Amino acid sequence: MNYRIDNLQYCNWEREIFEINHEAGLNAVHVTVVYHEDFDEFLKRTSEWNKHFEENSDLIFLGKSYKDIEKAKLENKTAIFFGFQNCSPIEDDINLVEKVHEHGCLFMQLTYNNQSLLATGCYEKNDSGVTNFGREAIKEMNRVGIVIDMSHSAEKSTLDAIEISEKPIVITHANPFFWYNAKRNKSNVLLKTLADSGGMLGLSLYAHHLKDSSNCSLESFCEMTAKTADLIGVKNIGIGSDLCLNHPNSVVEWMRNGTWTKTKNYG
Amino acid sequence: MNYRIDNLQYCNWEREIFEINHEAGLNAVHVTVVYHEDFDEFLKRTSEWNKHFEENSDLIFLGKSYKDIEKAKLENKTAIFFGFQNCSPIEDDINLVEKVHEHGCLFMQLTYNNQSLLATGCYEKNDSGVTNFGREAIKEMNRVGIVIDMSHSAEKSTLDAIEISEKPIVITHANPFFWYNAKRNKSNVLLKTLADSGGMLGLSLYAHHLKDSSNCSLESFCEMTAKTADLIGVKNIGIGSDLCLNHPNSVVEWMRNGTWTKTKNYG
Numbered sequence: 001m002n003y004r005i006d007n008l009q010y011c012n013w014e015r016e017i018f019e020i021n022h023e024a025g026l027n028a029v030h031v032t033v034v035y036h037e038d039f040d041e042f043l044k045r046t047s048e049w050n051k052h053f054e055e056n057s058d059l060i061f062l063g064k065s066y067k068d069i070e071k072a073k074l075e076n077k078t079a080i081f082f083g084f085q086n087c088s089p090i091e092d093d094i095n096l097v098e099k100v101h102e103h104g105c106l107f108m109q110l111t112y113n114n115q116s117l118l119a120t121g122c123y124e125k126n127d128s129g130v131t132n133f134g135r136e137a138i139k140e141m142n143r144v145g146i147v148i149d150m151s152h153s154a155e156k157s158t159l160d161a162i163e164i165s166e167k168p169i170v171i172t173h174a175n176p177f178f179w180y181n182a183k184r185n186k187s188n189v190l191l192k193t194l195a196d197s198g199g200m201l202g203l204s205l206y207a208h209h210l211k212d213s214s215n216c217s218l219e220s221f222c223e224m225t226a227k228t229a230d231l232i233g234v235k236n237i238g239i240g241s242d243l244c245l246n247h248p249n250s251v252v253e254w255m256r257n258g259t260w261t262k263t264k265n266y267g
Numbered sequence: 268m269n270y271r272i273d274n275l276q277y278c279n280w281e282r283e284i285f286e287i288n289h290e291a292g293l294n295a296v297h298v299t300v301v302y303h304e305d306f307d308e309f310l311k312r313t314s315e316w317n318k319h320f321e322e323n324s325d326l327i328f329l330g331k332s333y334k335d336i337e338k339a340k341l342e343n344k345t346a347i348f349f350g351f352q353n354c355s356p357i358e359d360d361i362n363l364v365e366k367v368h369e370h371g372c373l374f375m376q377l378t379y380n381n382q383s384l385l386a387t388g389c390y391e392k393n394d395s396g397v398t399n400f401g402r403e404a405i406k407e408m409n410r411v412g413i414v415i416d417m418s419h420s421a422e423k424s425t426l427d428a429i430e431i432s433e434k435p436i437v438i439t440h441a442n443p444f445f446w447y448n449a450k451r452n453k454s455n456v457l458l459k460t461l462a463d464s465g466g467m468l469g470l471s472l473y474a475h476h477l478k479d480s481s482n483c484s485l486e487s488f489c490e491m492t493a494k495t496a497d498l499i500g501v502k503n504i505g506i507g508s509d510l511c512l513n514h515p516n517s518v519v520e521w522m523r524n525g526t527w528t529k530t531k532n533y534g
Binding site for chain 1: 303305355358359360361362381382383384387390391392393394395396398399400401403407525526527528529532
């Protein structure tokens with residue numbers, strides 16, 4: 001059976017968005033529930049989601065395993081899979097990896113754009129790779145069943161994660177560097193290593209990752225997709241739209257800046 | 268006037284310890300109030316210290332500036348200066364730098380042994396230097412008046428901190444690498460750069476930093492001190508004993524392991 005999956009969305013969630021995803025025929029969406037939140041703040045996000053699931057049970061439900069994608073298709077709904085764009089909810093505590101999984105987390109980026117306790121982000125000047133704590137966290141994520149997502153990580157850190165992880169990792173939302181030279185896009189070497197290890201790349205529709213930004217043509221995007229398929233095989237490719245609907249600018253700024261700088265600094 | 272200062276102690280604080288410091292004629296002690304605590308936990312530590320100050324006001328008081336060292340000498344007391352051995356209390360929020368200063372913090376290590384959000388610790392395999400957030404934190408520490416302590420940091424991170432900081436930095440507790448080859452001890456290049464920028468080194472009595480560990484002779488320690496004075500000048504040298512009295516083993520394990528690993532791993 002074939003499924004329609006969006007590997008990354010972060011919207012200002014409300015019924016209207018779930019209807020858009022339903023009309024698009026999406027069986028599954030990996031949603032960002034956390035950017036920079038700590039563990040307690042993550043729990044608040046899950047409470048908000050519980051309300052969404054209650055009020056929109058005709059459209060969505062919480063996905064807990066791949067079988068829920070099939071279930072979603074049969075029931076004409078969208079399975080929602082929780083993921084983090086930063087590792088902040090596990091704070092500095094290895095035991096929180098299992099706790100966040102118990103609360104539905106199935107994907108976690110080891111870094112957002114900056115250095116984290118686990119690895120280096122793609123906006124840092126130097127990349128020291130996966131840290132001591134990062135090695136322990138990867139082992140624990142493998143054990144409990146959280147997928148390692150390196151979309152916002154630097155190259156050496158990503159190669160380290162592929163090597164250390166006993167399970168395939170993912171880059172849910174980014175494009176190839178050969179098509180558009182952005183810090184967030186990925187080199188051929190990295191993409192091949194990712195694919196050889198069984199991992200996947202979700203191609204992104206976010207303007208900053210696109211050649212010609214918002215003016216990117218469908219033809220150009222499809223050409224890039226075909227070349228990427230030639231490079232790493234079609235089975236390793238998906239779509240991670242990075243759809244970001246109805247958020248005010250203040251939320252977009254917080255995504256990029258977090259609370260680590262007093263001035264506007266997108267890295 | 269001359270003063271007796273211990274640049275680092277972390278004891279299981281009680282009156283007996285304050286009496287020992289009083290008998291030793293210490294005018295000032297830089298005490299570790301936090302290893303891995305977050306902001307709220309730091310506030311709890313300050314409450315515990317408030318109790319110590321109330322119950323032992325004949326022996327100690329909270330130091331807030333260098334003038335309190337003179338005051339301590341005149342009043343025959345010990346001024347207690349608060350410091351952190353990790354940057355965990357500022358979490359991922361630049362605004363907490365000013366907050367921790369308001370609560371008495373005058374020294375902060377940018378890292379303990381592992382990677383932090385600010386820089387790399389001396390037990391990591393690779394050292395990427397001061398991070399994006401680290402640069403902002405150093406600027407803010409300079410502004411509010413918190414001294415940067417790189418005792419547990421890796422070499423490039425320390426050299427970066429010296430370069431970025433507009434004020435001298437310190438290594439409150441470590442020894443020269445030329446005397447004893449430990450990950451925590453410091454190279455000649457680093458020590459010279461530190462001294463040239465007006466910083467200071469506190470020589471440490473902690474067994475793991477000593478040649479011949481607990482069997483280190485006084486003669487050997489004094490010879491090392493003389494050589495270090497030849498290398499960087501006597502005015503840049505102090506004592507940071509790393510005195511760690513009356514703690515159970517569980518606390519020592521927590522100091523080294525924090526909560527980042529499920530197995531015993533001292534790095």
